[in-house]
Amino acid sequence: MTGKENDNHVLPGETIKRFRLYQPLLRLWMYKEKRNLTISLISEFLGIPVELVLEDFSHCPDWNKSENELVEVSSLIDCIDKLLGEKEFREAVLVGIGKLGTSLLKNEIIAGSGLKIVAAFDIDPEKVGKIISGIKVLGMEKLESYVRQMHLKMAMIATTPENAMEAVEQVKKAGISVVWNFTPALIPEQEGILVQNTTSSMNLENDYQEILARI
Numbered sequence: 073m074t075g076k077e078n079d080n081h082v083l084p085g086e087t088i089k090r091f092r093l094y095q096p097l098l099r100l101w102m103y104k105e106k107r108n109l110t111i112s113l114i115s116e117f118l119g120i121p122v123e124l125v126l127e128d129f130s131h132c133p134d135w136n137k138s139e140n141e142l143v144e145v146s147s148l149i150d151c152i153d154k155l156l157g158e159k160e161f162r163e164a165v166l167v168g169i170g171k172l173g174t175s176l177l178k179n180e181i182i183a184g185s186g187l188k189i190v191a192a193f194d195i196d197p198e199k200v201g202k203i204i205s206g207i208k209v210l211g212m213e214k215l216e217s218y219v220r221q222m223h224l225k226m227a228m229i230a231t232t233p234e235n236a237m238e239a240v241e242q243v244k245k246a247g248i249s250v251v252w253n254f255t256p257a258l259i260p261e262q263e264g265i266l267v268q269n270t271t272s273s274m275n276l277e278n279d280y281q282e283i284l285a286r287i
Contacts, residue, residue: 083155087128091152092281093118094128098152099186101145108142115139131155149186158284160225161250162186165218167239168231169194169202169209172254176230177205181276189228191218195235216246226250226283233257240265250283 083091097117101109111129115122122139129135132151137143153159166173166189176182177189192209194200200211210218219227227243229236229251236257243251250266253259259267266286270279 083131087131088156090120090124090128091156092285093120094125094148095152095186095281096277098145098149099184102149102186103184107145109145110140110142111137112139156284158287160223161284161287163188163190163222163224164226164228164252165190165215165224165243165248166192166207166228166230167194167212167215167243168229168235168255169196169199169204170230170232173230174204175273176228176254177207179273179276181273182280185277185280187226187280190222190224212242215242219243219246219248224248226252228252228254229259230254240267250287252279252283 094114097114111125112122114120115125126139129137129148129151132155150159153162164187166176169192173192173194177192182189189207192204192207193212193215194209195212197211199209202209225248227248227250229239229243231239233255234257236253236255236259240251240253240259240262244262244265249264251259251268253267253269256271258269261267266283268279268283270276
């Protein structure tokens with residue numbers, strides 16, 4: 073990969089690589105409720121010359137910060153997401169609220185990665201209406217309208233293995249373009265959909281970064 077286009081120009085490949093290093097640090101900072109930091113601090117944490125860090129963030133619109141000025145962490149995250157074309161893949165719906173789905177809603181690795189689960193869906197009427205980790209479980213009949221209304225592009229599948237493909241078809245119909253499968257059933261690549269199969273909870277952060285790199 074030599075570069076990545078955004079609305080105005082092509083980002084240098086080396087800048088993209090460093091952006092990938094900045095992302096986990098910034099999201100960890102945000103997760104720990106630290107709202108501001110300096111460019112020199114990023115440089116110190118990652119061992120990257122401060123001049124390079126400043127040069128990278130100069131790609132952000134209206135950038136005029138010095139190395140020791142406080143910068144909002146959220147603004148840096150937002151800038152990187154926009155420059156890499158990843159902003160719309162920071163929110164996802166979760167389909168399947170059994171033991172696996174419930175554990176994903178409570179997973180700190182996912183929360184710390186910058187991916188936000190904004191809605192959960194299940195076919196079981198006994199689960200519909202429940203609130204888990206602040207997320208209300210909705211019936212599957214509401215999936216398509218919700219996804220289209222919220223302009224969402226990613227779905228996490230945590231159904232039973234035998235229901236996984238049916239769930240994929242439903243999210244595909246709703247307009248989802250990225251499927252992150254957590255079930256034991258291997259979901260093959262499909263036309264118009266990027267599929268990531270995850271087999272271990274130990275690899276969540278790496279798998280999510282792989283999704284972003286493949287978009």
